[in-house]
Structure formats: structure tokens, C-alpha cells
Amino acid sequence: MKKLFNFAALTLLASLSLSTVAQAEEIRVMTSGGFTAAYKILGPKFAASTGNTLDTAMGPSMGKAPEAIPNRLARGEQADVVIMVGYALDDLIKQGKVDPASWVELADSRIGLVVREGAPKPDISSVGGLKKTLLDAKSVAYSDSASGVYIEEQLFKRLGIEDQLKPKSKMIAKIPVGSVVATGDYQLGFQQVSELLPVPGVSFVAKIPESVQSVTRFAAGIPVGAQHREQAKALLEYLASSAAQSDVKATGLDSVSR
Template sequence: MGKIVHAVEINVLSGAAVEPGLHAAADIYRKQTGNQVKIAFATTPEMRRLVGEGVAPDVWIAPPAALDEFATSGRVDAAARVLLGRVGVGVAIRDGARKPDVSTVDAFKRAVLDADAVIYNRASSGLYVEALLQRLGLAEQIQAKTRRYIGTDMIGPLINGQGREIGFMPVVQILNWRGRGLQLAGPLPADIQHHTTYAAAPAPGSAGGLGFVRYLGTPEAKAVFARAGVE
């Protein structure tokens, strides 16, 4: 009699910056294994809060420094960590809006000053943008029109804006919203660009999580992420 193989449910908690590639890779893994992959998204600060609340997914996907932090509390098997790639920051505007010039640092500064609202989140990319605006001497000048949101909550105000709103998000996420309300005005200029690296790691003792993380490290999965814009 053949051995009966039961499907496993794998719960993943991930940063939203790798969402398109992660969904595509998970779909392939489901078809290959029959296992169910359930994905939830959170910012790194939200993950820290969830760790404190005892949340225990099978797989964590976050910047390596965050995974190291979670490993110290026993939530992550650091030895099984797999690098997924890096994601740059882009400038998002709503569909139909005129694209601002953000090709140089000076042009970028003009675009920020001319915008009716400057929108970003409190995730890794948003924290970088906040520091960048301060470094460029813009933060105080645009304080009254700056809007900060939790995670992808910023997308609605961008799509529904009526003026010259600009937002800052991972390029991958902006491209994922093409045809659904957002367009990419351009990546940040090279001189001020910032890349956030993401990695995946299983929870200790989670066989299902370990199997999925190992799949994410395969050439097939890496090609899926690359097609989605993860470098």
C-alpha cells in the first residue's frame, strides 16, 4: 500500500515589498507539493509587535537584521535563512496624473516641493524616505503636506487624490499596481537610491516552513522574484 501524504498548511508573514514575487512563487510551490501557503503581510515594526504578542508563523520574510533580531527571541531558525534579493524605492503617482521629473536629485527636490501631498508608509522604505527628506533639507518645508500610513494603507489616498500627490514605495509594489490606479514616475535617483534586502527563514521546528524556505532558495524561485522586480 502506498504511503499517504497529507498536505501541510504553511503560514507566512512577510514584508509587502516582495508581495508579487512571493505570491507567484507560492502558487508554483502549491502546485508542486499540494501544500497550502497562506500569506499575511506586515511592516517590520508590526512584526516586532506581533513577536511580542506571541504570533508564530511558519516562515518569516523580512530584512536580515530583523530576522537576526527575531532569532534571538527563538522565533526564527537563522541557520536556515535564504536570501531573496533587494528592492529599490520608487516614486508613485495615480494613473492619469502628469509624471514629475525625478531623474536627478535637484529634479527630485523640485517634485517634492511642488507636490500637493507627500505620502509614504512606516515600513522600511518609508523610514528611509523620512530620513532622506530630512537630509535633503525638505522635511520642515513639506511638513504640513506630509502623510504617513501603516503599510499599504497609503495606496488609497494616492489613487483617490485630486491634485499632484506623490508617494514613495518599493518599485516592485508600484509596478504591481500598474493598471489598477498607480503608475511609476521613476525610481529614486541613483545618488539617493536605497535598496532593502529581504530574506526568508523558517520558525524552529516547522518542517513545512523549512520546505518552503528551501524552495524559495532554488533557481526557479529566484527567477520568479527577478521577474517581479526583486534584484
């Protein structure tokens, strides 16, 4: 089965190579955190096969940071591809900044928990276990992206522990949540799994229970005015292809049901 899958992947990349190598270009990509680990694996494979190069800028899908993708576009920065949280991409489409016909769904991302490497792993397999873990914790960190907004504005309320968590929890801006857990500054760290797994010095515990989970769908599109539309379209087709799914899943993301 693996040989068949590898053959399919090679076949797809070969077809992309034939269609684009004669018109190889530098593709400007803006990508947000949750899909970045998968992109770092898949992007070089696409580039090596097609002859295109990828000029990549990282930034969140939303927020006030100057690096945020909407803010980059608002300043007039050029992009051929944007990869971001689906509803944030939809906002850009409504604003007329991204071609609606270019929308491609890439992966689903779920929230997980890490503790400092070597620390005991709490049991969060049930809602009750998650609630107890949060109440027992001395400090809790979560991201300033979609997962953190959900935790701060909805999860604590749904668990009925908002007042208890407010004094000991904090939204962490710009840096991976796992990094502040690795240093011991915070006991628990919540973020999308794909953003937790690459961080050294932490141990992944589990995804939070599905009944209180928030699934973030990552999608991609081509901005209006993109300079290299054909190459951008080929990249999006590859990132969303069945041939790319083993790499997508390896980074902690889940495939989109098609």
C-alpha cells in the same frame, strides 16, 4: 535560453515535490509587504508541485500594528516561515525567536514613485530633479515601513528640504501608499516598487536615484518551534532559487547577488 530556464524551474519543483509530497503539510507563513507580490506568484507554484498547502498571514516587518510579524510572534502565534525586512529578521534572531541557521536572503527592494494615473510624470532621474519634484508637490505620501522611515528620517534631510516637506507630507499606515494617490488625496507616493506596481489607478514614475536610494533586503527564516521545518526549508530554498528569479524581478524586486 527561456526554455532552459523553464526546464531548470521545473526540475527544481520536481525535486521539491519528490522530497515533500509524501509528507505534505500545511505550512504557516508570515510575510511582509515588499515580498508579497512575488510570494503570491511563487507560493502557489510551490504548493501545487509539492502537495503542501500555505496558510498565509500578512503584516509589516516592524511597528506597533498588531498585524506586524514581531507582534504576532510575541502573542504566541505559530509560524513555520517568516518573510520580512532583513534587519527586522535579524532582531528576531537576536531575541532567540528565529533559528539563525535558517536565514535565507530573497531579494533587494528599492524605493520608487507613483503619481495618479493620467497625471504628468515628473523627472526624478537626478537628485536635483527629485528635490525639485518634492518641493513643487502639493502633497507627499510615504509608507509606514522601512522605506517610509528612511524618507522621513533621512532622505528629506539629505536633500536639505526637511522643513519644507514636513507640513505637506504624511506617513500612511496599514494601506498601500498608491491607494491614496489613486484617489487624489496625495499628489506623490513613495514606497517600495514591489508594493507600488500592483495598485490600480496610479502610474509608476521611476525608482529614486541610486545615490540617495535606500535598498531594503528581504530575507526569510524558520521560527524556533516551527512545526514543519523540512517543508519550511524546502519553501525557502525554492523562493531563493535561480528558478524563481524571473518572477521576483517581474514584481519590481532585484535579485540578490550571490
